[in-house]
Amino acid sequence: MEHDLVRPRKARPGDHIAVLSPSFAAAGAFPEIHEQAMRRLAEVTGLVPVEYPTTREVGASPAARAADVNAAFADPRVRGILAVVGGEDQITVIPHLDANLARADPKPFLGTSDNTNLHHWLWGLGIASFYGGSSQVHLGPGPAVDDIHARSLRAALLTGERLEITDPGESEDVGIDWADPRALESFGEREPTQPWDWYGPRRVVTGATWGGCLEVLQWILTAGRFRFPAEVLRGGVLIVETSEELLPAREVGWIVRALGERGVLGAVDAVLVARPPVSDFHRRPAAAERARLRQQQRDTVVDVVARYNPGAVVCVGVPFGHTRPQWILPHGGPVTVDGVQRRIFADYR
Incomplete structure (x- = not known):
């Protein structure tokens, strides 16, 4: 289909x-x-x-x-x-x-x-x-x-x-409050990024993307707005990211599990998981705790995907979600996830 x-x-x-x-x-x-x-x-x-x-x-x-x-x-x-x-x-x-x-x-x-x-x-x-x-x-x-x-x-x-999606080397979870005049001229607190994590077989996948913010995907599915069989996503690339609501890793895992039960995880050939925000204006854990929270979400998502589709190529940490700097990615357009060379390319036609 x-x-x-x-x-x-x-x-x-x-x-x-x-x-x-x-x-x-x-x-x-x-x-x-x-x-x-x-x-x-x-x-x-x-x-x-x-x-x-x-x-x-x-x-x-x-x-x-x-x-x-x-x-x-x-x-x-x-x-x-x-x-x-x-x-x-x-x-x-x-x-x-x-x-x-x-x-x-x-x-x-x-x-x-x-x-x-x-x-x-x-x-x-x-x-x-x-x-x-x-x-x-x-x-x-x-x-x-x-x-x-x-x-x-x-x-x-x-x-x-066609562009290669690369790591900018730095990231911020949240900028300066827009009510603060400094926001017009200063970034938020940025920190060095870590290499992306790759899982699954070493193969090259090129497929159309589908996905978005996990919390909103849950609403869309609950409201019955996705009326297609999961088979329509066969061979595609699932892109998922989490918002500034800072969901605990177990709740992120529950949503991803629901995608597995819906048949989405089993249909796609690759999954891209964005670098998640783990702090906001009110909560700024120490650097070690921020790293732990990211790793916890990564491990949870990777474990759930592997249960439903061990053949999927998975890359975690790509900057396309709520953190900044941010890549804009095709939604419904082709992305190549190269699990051999550990590279990602997006086609913006």
Whole structure:
């Protein structure tokens, strides 16, 4: 069984890119970060950011936020859509979306975290997207846009090239509070990364990606929004990451186990697990404890995957989730997981 996906055509410099808040309107709550993000978005991509009525409207209704998504798909001048940030209630927006508009003019959609909902709505319509990107997190704060983020942003929106996914050598779990003026010019506390961990057979897997934020995947499955047999993911690459809610490793394992029972783990040929955040503004364990928490989550996920699919190639620690710097990855597009050379490549066509 196959699920063929349309890959939306790329934008050209000067085209419009819609900047939307389908979840939390952080652009309205912290406008200085947002405005710096819009300047940088234009500089990095050559595209013209366009805002919609709820982009800065904190507390906008699900129907109003959906109306902006629909309007962006309906506007032929818009050649890409970027989410400001995630949140926790986008699942209530999905029923208000117009599938016909998205099918009539597919456009690259970029977002992470709660935007897993939109990625799966598009995937169900047969439209590929790009998991990652958050103007309020990856463009606005700090002294500059991280190189790996800028490269994958341009590849997703403009160039469609094939890139090797590499380790940037440093990572932060959380930046400086957006209410603090220092957030405009300083990164959060960064620390050196560790080599990625590889498990499973030494073979090369190339397949279409599917997944996102584990907590949101659980909501999607509970709401019955994934109506396909797991067989449709046969030979694919599962991408999973966890949020700033800092779930204990055993709860992460429960969600991954549910994916195993659903048949997802048995269908895919490879699994990419993102480097997880293990601290936030209120909880900052010592370095040794942070390392232990990451290892605990890694061991739990690897153990569950091995129970359901010992033949899967698994790589843990890839920076595509809630930590920064962040790679944007295809969602529904091909990724090569090379378990022989221990390398990963993403195709942004």
